Amino acid sequence: MDGHDPIAAPTNDLVVFVCADGRHVDIGRTRPDGSGHLTLRDGAWAYCAAGRPTEPHTWVEISPRLLPAISHEDGPGQEATS
């Protein structure tokens, strides 16, 4: 550990943030649903369909849902909550 507070652990299996970066969304559309990258943000699961691009993500909060319920067809906003 390098001195900062540990990241809070997720209490459920729901995805709460998705990456809405335009380039990442475009990359994600070329890949199967569910094959992207999962990480953590604010103690909740976050998903980027592009996998592990080097550029920063643009996270948007969505209504929490299971990973299989997230598809390219929903678009990058995924019913954003804010």
Added chain:
Amino acid sequence: MPGVKKVLVVEDDRAIREMIVAALAEAGYAVAAARNGAEGLERCRLFGPDVVILDLMMPEVDGVEFLKRRPAEGCAVPVVVMSAAFHRGSLPEDIPVDAFIEKPFPIDVFLNTVAAQTPEGDAAARRRRMSRN
């Protein structure tokens, strides 16, 4: 410390790795971490874990390569693979794993899965649940 179970976490995503390390440490495990399969194999030899938590999709040496190499690298301990369901198919059928945790997961499911793979793991999990209630 006698009786303390040792867990090695091999995960490239910093946020997930640090969260898991903190959760395992809080649960009473001695924990070491590695950022890819190559580091993981080295740490497995040096740290001597009771169980390895292994991500599949990592740079350089990925989880599948870790599993292929570990018998020759002296890492013969139970392995819990954690990955999104989509990537489960990348596990070769001839390389068995001891457990699979599907990302995303709630932390209690993760800790119970690890406990089940460590000696006296069930008892440790019961103690942990009781101490939190």
